[in-house]
């Protein structure tokens with residue numbers, strides 16, 4: 435029985451906003467599929483005890499092959515995900531035995547060990563934590579007619595990233611309550627908010643991008659080249 439941290443890497447999305455034939459999590463950056471790059475970051479954390487990969491049902495065999503090929507020895511299970519991200523996360527956490535869990539998007543391959551450790555430390559201190567960055571733009575609320583209805587104070591606005599870290603028992607309860615209530619969320623913190631549990635912010639870096647649209651691929655290629663140059 436593990437008592438430390440496990441991670442669920444979700445990579446079962448269709449990538450409709452990317453629009454490529456190949457799902458975006460399997461596109462190549464720096465010579466490896468994006469999801470392999472993400473898994474490798476978590477696999478190299480000395481304190482990370484187990485990893486579950488959630489992917490498309492048809493993609494399970496090729497992911498298993500990559501796990502062997504790239505020596506991702508902490509990946510204990512590769513499971514098919516669901517229609518929505520929320521369902522994919524739930525199917526992943528059912529496989530874990532650790533006391534704490536980190537949920538991370540398979541398409542955020544630039545997260546650093548420092549950011550992940552900061553998120554872990556905040557979660558241990560506060561009970562739950564997410565990486566996030568202060569928003570740089572002024573954000574407007576807009577109605578269905580395209581008219582601005584309000585301007586929230588920017589000091590209170592953060593763009594939320596992953597990883598997001600929780601006690602496994604809290605996250606399971608949050609997912610099961612959401613299922614009972616028919617509550618859907620775009621991140622896991624929202625599910626704890628729905629339960630009334632506090633979630634703390636850990637300031638991350640703007641470089642922890644989620645590869646979502648074609649312009650993110652251009653940025654990702656540039657970031658990979660910069661990293662390769664600074665590593666050599």
Ligand SMILES: Nc1ccn([C@@H]2O[C@H](COP(=O)(O)OP(=O)(O)OP(=O)(O)O)[C@@H](O)[C@H]2O)c(=O)n1
Nearest residue numbers: 444445446447448449450451517518519522540
């Ligand atoms: N049913 C789903 C939907 C999303 N994800 C994962 O959740 C992460 C963040 O989601 P997003 O960037 O929205 O990915 P997609 O759902 O693939 O993209 P889109 O919304 O453009 O279709 C991705 O790693 C994606 O693979 C998942 O595991 N299962």
Ligand SMILES: C[C@](O)(CO)[C@H](O)COP(=O)(O)O
Nearest residue numbers: 539594595596620621622644
């Ligand atoms: C969890 C998340 O990465 C936080 O930014 C994001 O909400 C998930 O992806 P989506 O683009 O909202 O589907």
